[in-house]
Amino acid sequence: xxxxxxxxxxxxxxxxxxxxxxxxxxxxxxxxxxxxxxxxxxxxxxxxxxxxxxxxxxxxxxxxxxxxxxxxxxxxxxxxxxxxxxxxxxxxxxxxxxxxxxxxxxxxxxxxxxxxxxxxxxxxxxxxxxxxxxxxxxxxxxxxxxxxxxxxxxxxxxxxxxxxxxxxxxxxxxxxxxxxxxxxxxxxxxxxxxxxxxxxxxxxxxxxxxxxxxxxxxxxxxxxxxxxxxxxxxxxxxxxxxxxxxxxxxxxxxxxxxxxxxxxxxxxxxxxxxxxxxxxxxxxxxxxxxxxxxxxxxxxxxxxxxxxxxxxxxxxxxxxxxxxxxxxxxxxxxxxxxxxxxxxxxxxxxxxxxxxxxxxxxxxxxxxxxxxxxxxxxxxxxxxxxxxxxxxxxxxxxxxxxxxxxxxxxxxxxxxxxxxxxxxxxxxxxxxxxxxxxxxxxxxxxxxxxxxxxxxxxxxxxxxxxxxxxxxxxxxxxxxxxxxxxxxxxxxxxxxxxxxxxxxxxxxxxxxxxxxxxxxxxxxxxxxxxxxxxxxxxxxxxxxxxxxxxxxxxxxxxxxxxxxxxxxxxxxxxxxxxxxxxxxxxxxxxxxxxxxxxxxxxxxxxxxxxxxxxxxxxxxxxxxxxxxxxxxxxxxxxxxxxxxxxxxxxxxxxxxxxxxxxxxxxxxxxxxxxxxxxxxxxxxxxxxxxxxxxxxxxxxxxxxxxxxxxxxxxxxxxxxxxxxxxxxxxxxxxxxxxxxxxxxxxxxxxxxxxxxxxxxxxxxxxxxxxxxxxxxxxxxxxxxxxxxxxxxxxxxxxxxxxxxxxxxxxxxxxxxxxxxxxxxxxxxxxxxxxxxxxxxxxxxxxxxxxxx
Numbered sequence: 034x035x036x037x038x039x040x041x042x043x044x045x046x047x048x049x050x051x052x053x054x055x056x057x058x059x060x061x062x063x064x065x066x067x068x069x070x071x072x073x074x075x076x077x078x079x080x081x082x083x084x085x086x087x088x089x090x091x092x093x094x095x096x097x098x099x100x101x102x103x104x105x106x107x108x109x110x111x112x113x114x115x116x117x118x119x120x121x122x123x124x125x126x127x128x129x130x131x132x133x134x135x136x137x138x139x140x141x142x143x144x145x146x147x148x149x150x151x152x153x154x155x156x157x158x159x160x161x162x163x164x165x166x167x168x169x170x171x172x173x174x175x176x177x178x179x180x181x182x183x184x185x186x187x188x189x190x191x192x193x194x195x196x197x198x199x200x201x202x203x204x205x206x207x208x209x210x211x212x213x214x215x216x217x218x219x220x221x222x223x224x225x226x227x228x229x230x231x232x233x234x235x236x237x238x239x240x241x242x243x244x245x246x247x248x249x250x251x252x253x254x255x256x257x258x259x260x261x262x263x264x265x266x267x268x269x270x271x272x273x274x275x276x277x278x279x280x281x282x283x284x285x286x287x288x289x290x291x292x293x294x295x296x297x298x299x300x301x302x303x304x305x306x307x308x309x310x311x312x313x314x315x316x317x318x319x320x321x322x323x324x325x326x327x328x329x330x331x332x333x334x335x336x337x338x339x340x341x342x343x344x345x346x347x348x349x350x351x352x353x354x355x356x357x358x359x360x361x362x363x364x365x366x367x368x369x370x371x372x373x374x375x376x377x378x379x380x381x382x383x384x385x386x387x388x389x390x391x392x393x394x395x396x397x398x399x400x401x402x403x404x405x406x407x408x409x410x411x412x413x414x415x416x417x418x419x420x421x422x423x424x425x426x427x428x429x430x431x432x433x434x435x436x437x438x439x440x441x442x443x444x445x446x447x448x449x450x451x452x453x454x455x456x457x458x459x460x461x462x463x464x465x466x467x468x469x470x471x472x473x474x475x476x477x478x479x480x481x482x483x484x485x486x487x488x489x490x491x492x493x494x495x496x497x498x499x500x501x502x503x504x505x506x507x508x509x510x511x512x513x514x515x516x517x518x519x520x521x522x523x524x525x526x527x528x529x530x531x532x533x534x535x536x537x538x539x540x541x542x543x544x545x546x547x548x549x550x551x552x553x554x555x556x557x558x559x560x561x562x563x564x565x566x567x568x569x570x571x572x573x574x575x576x577x578x579x580x581x582x583x584x585x586x587x588x589x590x591x592x593x594x595x596x597x598x599x600x601x602x603x604x605x606x607x608x609x610x611x612x613x614x615x616x617x618x619x620x621x622x623x624x625x626x627x628x629x630x631x632x633x634x635x636x637x638x639x640x641x642x643x644x645x646x647x648x649x650x651x652x653x654x655x656x657x658x659x660x661x662x663x664x665x666x667x668x669x670x671x672x673x674x675x676x677x678x679x680x681x682x683x684x685x686x687x688x689x690x691x692x693x694x695x696x697x698x699x700x701x702x703x704x705x706x707x708x709x710x711x712x713x714x715x716x717x718x719x720x721x722x723x724x725x726x727x728x729x730x731x732x733x734x735x736x737x738x739x740x741x742x743x744x745x746x747x748x749x750x751x752x753x754x755x756x757x758x759x760x761x762x763x764x765x766x767x768x769x770x771x772x773x774x775x776x777x778x779x780x781x782x783x784x785x786x787x788x789x790x791x792x793x794x795x796x797x798x799x800x801x802x803x804x805x806x807x808x809x810x811x812x813x814x815x816x817x818x819x820x821x822x823x824x825x826x827x828x829x830x831x832x833x834x835x836x837x838x839x840x841x842x843x844x845x846x847x848x849x850x851x852x853x854x855x856x857x858x859x860x861x862x863x864x865x866x867x868x869x870x871x872x873x874x875x876x877x878x879x880x881x882x883x884x885x
Contacts, residue, residue, distance in 0.1 A: 182684025256849020
């Protein structure tokens with residue numbers, strides 16, 4: 034049976050063999066372009082099969098019968114569980130309103146995300162959703178929507194074989210996804226031009242595998258990536274390495290910004306009755322302002338030669354004369370604050386290496402800079418500025434949506450003049466009232482990820498493609514605000530949480546607060562495969578179907594112009610259900626019957642395909658719908674002509690690539706990127722650094738683990754990686770008396786955990802990388818154990834203070850923190866760092882440790 038794996042984002046094509054209704058073997062579908070057998074699957078599928086039939090899997094609905102956290106349950110019918118959950122939800126809605134419900138999710142474990150949105154939107158909930166997407170890719174999608182209208186953040190694009198420069202920034206490409214893990218040698222082997230093998234630039238505090246074959250390696254201090262990007266822009270601007278044609282004719286760099294208000298000049302500022310959505314440039318031919326008509330993607334008058342740089346006096350509608358500068362001038366001026374010499378001091382990378390890397394990227398083209406979670410994800414208050422810099426770098430150097438550059442997809446693929454029904458269409462975001470939208474947690478504080486940001490990019494999205502932009506994980510409540518709302522009833526009581534494909538006791542920052550919040554709920558429901566630390570605190574735990582027992586139809590969270598999927602490989606074991614079944618089941622019990630006409634998920638897929646004239650059976654034969662990447666029409670799509678005769682441009686408010694984002698400005702933030710020293714570092718908090726002198730990064734990826742998954746003994750994956758590891762430089766370890774393989778405490782002002790030391794020279798001295806998401810399924814689920822959620826979990830160490838989150842997207846920091854590291858037995862006499870006067874007796878000269 035053809036199927037498709039969901040153990041990671043790649044979705045390899047699989048052939049699954051069954052006997053008497055049971056899965057007995059797997060092998061890769063060699064006719065599928067996405068295929069392989071990774072460590073999570075096993076050579077013949079044995080690890081995936083053990084995962085599927087493991088005796089610890091949750092196979093029936095469980096209802097708590099003891100105190101919360103006692104791990105005492107009774108099995109009940111699935112339908113009874115839905116009845117009771119629905120009744121309790123309606124009771125809480127009656128008392129507190131529909132906003133009393135929140136949902137937590139993990140990193141893209143299902144293609145049913147739209148079903149969650151559909152349920153909550155119809156129920157009147159504002160969309161309260163906590164998810165690691167706040168610090169992982171999804172927030173980047175939102176920034177991309179604002180600046181270029183879709184997503185330019187992909188892992189490795191389909192035309193990388195044409196790239197002359199490949200930038201690997203914060204990504205262990207050999208660990209990212211298995212089996213689609215790459216080495217530089219493999220990337221070069223894929224290059225179509227034998228005489229021009231690509232330059233490779235690696236930016237990472239860790240000497241990843243790719244460094245051995247890279248031309249340029251920049252070992253950056255964790256948390257300073259945004260400063261590095263600003264330095265690259267500094268070099269590109271000052272050496273005029275940017276694409277003048279793109280900046281002038283396709284970006285909003287020429288648009289004028291008022292110097293009195295620091296806001297973009299609008300037509301409504303110039304003339305009575307002028308439209309606010311129209312912008313203004315300076316016409317060098319007439320020496321007068323020129324109005325840009327956004328809805329038509331053209332200037333109001335013919336033959337405008339807009340100025341890229343300069344300051345100009347403009348008379349407003351009320352007769353007031355104001356000084357205006359081009360957005361490009363302001364951007365260049367901001368980047369002038371970050372010369373390579375200054376940024377070298379910030380990042381720890383020599384200025385000449387920064388300059389060389391920037392020149393190579395801008396001149397040895399086409400260049401691609403694939404997404405890496407270690408780059409600006411998890412960067413705290415520097416996150417959005419880094420995301421803005423990445424879009425600017427790609428666009429002004431002519432590397433956006435060109436073969437070998439960073440591809441910009443769109444809703445698709447177009448087949449028979451249509452594209453399949455998108456996730457954003459199924460969510461029914463239009464059903465959420467303005468009153469409900471205003472109640473979204475974080476809506477007024479982290480506005481880009483709330484309804485305010487959603488609405489500003491939804492309009493251009495609908496104008497360009499006729500469908501809604503996705504909510505999915507591109508609109509989120511700031512996770513730290515959820516726990517505070519639960520504990521403090523601020524801004525209102527949140528008394529119910531549904532947690533599916535999610536283990537926030539492990540992925541969310543400040544584990545201690547997460548624990549307190551989950552313990553205090555009136556209703557907590559978990560959809561799970563295993564009894565995780567999070568599920569152990571629930572009132573109901575419902576059995577989730579895995580990828581082998583559910584059909585798939587995904588476009589990777591409505592982010593790509595392709596669909597992957599296929600049929601289920603086998604019928605669900607016992608009473609396992611799909612996520613769709615759960616949300617539809619709740620919807621039917623809550624008066625939403627007319628909005629859930631599809632009884633099975635196969636019917637949903639058939640509905641989505643009907644618009645393009647493809648049947649479910651036909652789709653399953655190939656399991657994919659791809660655009661024609663060999664067609665020149667797939668690139669530089671902004672230059673194409675629409676059916677209405679207009680030049681297409683980008684799906685942004687101005688129809689231009691907004692290197693000076695009008696959406697960010699309309700949300701009352703500064704559109705210009707900047708770097709701030711991380712909230713906790715040797716520079717910003719020197720007093721903290723005295724006690725916690727080591728720089729800590731959490732989040733290094735390692736296979737076969739995928740975030741918090743595949744740690745259950747007995748599947749073959751945990752056996753490959755039995756213990757949590759932190760990596761430390763040999764000299765730093767020597768000073769601390771730490772040996773390879775020692776169990777050590779890692780401590781921050783928030784708490785401490787223990788992991789095993791691995792010594793080497795891959796990291797800078799004074800820096801450690803701790804593995805994330807550790808829990809111990811073999812430990813008891815009842816308190817105080819909770820499957821070891823507090824023992825080695827790096828999020829015990831992280832800070833979720835709302836005041837130090839990214840003010841635009843709510844990104845918290847898992848990188849560049851401060852810690853101290855010491856062996857678990859704490860033998861002071863082993864450490865080189867113990868002061869000499871403490872080490873010796875005052876007179877005898879013998880170590881205290883040897884005193885009888």
